Amino acid sequence: MNQPCAGRVSRESRGHVYLIGLDRAAKRNAFDLDLLNELSLAYGEFEADREARVAVVFGHGEHFTAGLDLVNASAALAEGWQVPTGGCDPWGVFVGPRVSKPVIVAAQGYCLTIGIELMLAADINLCASNTRFAQMEVQRGIFPFGGATLRFQQIAGWGNAMRWLLTGDEFDAHEALHLGLVQEVMASEDLMPRAIELAERIARQATLMSARKARYEGETAAAQALPALVKKLLATEDAREGVRSLVERRPGIFKGV
Numbered sequence: 035m036n037q038p039c040a041g042r043v044s045r046e047s048r049g050h051v052y053l054i055g056l057d058r059a060a061k062r063n064a065f066d067l068d069l070l071n072e073l074s075l076a077y078g079e080f081e082a083d084r085e086a087r088v089a090v091v092f093g094h095g096e097h098f099t100a101g102l103d104l105v106n107a108s109a110a111l112a113e114g115w116q117v118p119t120g121g122c123d124p125w126g127v128f129v130g131p132r133v134s135k136p137v138i139v140a141a142q143g144y145c146l147t148i149g150i151e152l153m154l155a156a157d158i159n160l161c162a163s164n165t166r167f168a169q170m171e172v173q174r175g176i177f178p179f180g181g182a183t184l185r186f187q188q189i190a191g192w193g194n195a196m197r198w199l200l201t202g203d204e205f206d207a208h209e210a211l212h213l214g215l216v217q218e219v220m221a222s223e224d225l226m227p228r229a230i231e232l233a234e235r236i237a238r239q240a241t242l243m244s245a246r247k248a249r250y251e252g253e254t255a256a257a258q259a260l261p262a263l264v265k266k267l268l269a270t271e272d273a274r275e276g277v278r279s280l281v282e283r284r285p286g287i288f289k290g291v
Contacts, residue, residue, distance in 0.1 A: 042072040044078065044094065050237035051230060052079075052086035057234040059095030065148055066106035067115075074121030074130065079131045081122050087237040088136045090229045091124075091152065098165070099145030099152075104174065111179075114121035125180045126155045136236055141165050152213060154189070161207050162222040167215070170202035185201040203215055224278050238285065 044055035054076045056063040063069070080089045093099055102108075107115075117123045117130025125148070127130050139153045142162035150169055153159045169186070171178050178186075178199065186195035190213040198205055198213075210216045220228055279285060 036120065042069045043076045046258070047083070047086060048230065049234070050085060050087040051233040052089045052228075054081060054089055054091045054148055056079065056091070056093040056099055059093075059097075060098040062100035062144055063093045063095065064100040064103040067104040067110050069103075070107060070110075071118050071121070073124055074117045077122035077124050077133050077137075078117075078131075081131075081135065086135070088138065088233040089133070090138045090140060090226075090233050091156070092140045092226060092229065093142065095143075098139075098141035098145040099149035100144045101147035101149060101170070102180075110259065121139055122281045124155060127181045127184070136233075138229050138233055138236075140225050142225055147171055148180045150215070151178060151182050151185075154181050155187040158232065159216040160218045160220065160225060160232075161210060161216045163207050163219050164222060165207045165210070165219075166204055167198075167206070167210055168202060168204040169199050170204075172200065173202040173256045183261075186215075223227070238287075 042056075042058055044053070044057045046053040046055075054073070056069065056073070058064065058066070058069055065073075067069065077089070080086050115128060117128055121130060122133045123130040124133075136158070136248065137156040138158045138160065139156040140160045141149065142165055145153070145161065145165050145167050147169060150167055169178050169182050182195075182199060186199060189195075194213055197203075205213075207216065207219045211219050218228065277285070
């Protein structure tokens with residue numbers, strides 16, 4: 035079994051927000067095998083933590099990630115890398131479970147290859163105005179295998195996605211916003227405060243279970259599941275708190291039960 039290397043990923047709990055930091059700054063947070071393993075384990079810890087409702091994924095240092103460290107990780111990936119025991123798959127394409135709770139990615143500096151694919155698997159993406167993106171695998175004689183071929187065209191449209199997937203060209207933060215890869219662009223110093231602010235707001239509110247089901251299983255499956263999901267939801271203490279907060283004209287205080 036692949037073993038994680040301590041220190042590759044930081045974890046911090048702030049109330050119901052779980053901060054996950056890529057921490058290989060000396061190598062621009064390039065994903066070697068240890069970083070792949072430890073990020074997966076951090077996602078698993080977030081999923082298992084009953085107090086953690088929203089995760090914010092960010093990069094320590096000047097860059098989110100310079101992409102995959104091919105020299106270090108290519109052999110393991112060629113052999114069929116699997117998520118380590120106790121982890122969750124951050125990209126949703128490898129063998130292993132996925133997180134069921136919202137994930138926000140906050141990127142700055144370089145956000146290359148597998149970093150873009152990490153964003154494509156997340157729920158909300160923010161970036162600093164200095165962020166530079168490229169899905170440059172085609173320039174290395176390979177193709178994106180972390181989810182870009184599955185999801186980029188879903189958010190950007192076929193032609194827009196192919197423009198960048200087939201060339202491997204670099205694009206900037208404003209193009210990423212145009213493509214729908216990111217939802218907000220801001221100054222570097224505002225990036226983490228804004229990501230945490232959004233996470234705290236989301237942590238006080240609803241679930242994305244139904245939307246996730248529609249995305250991955252189709253609209254029909256999600257529609258068929260709605261009646262049972264609504265019945266279960268309305269029987270919870272959080273639903274009763276929602277009604278009380280409406281009557282009392284105050285923000286709801288939800289506990290995830």
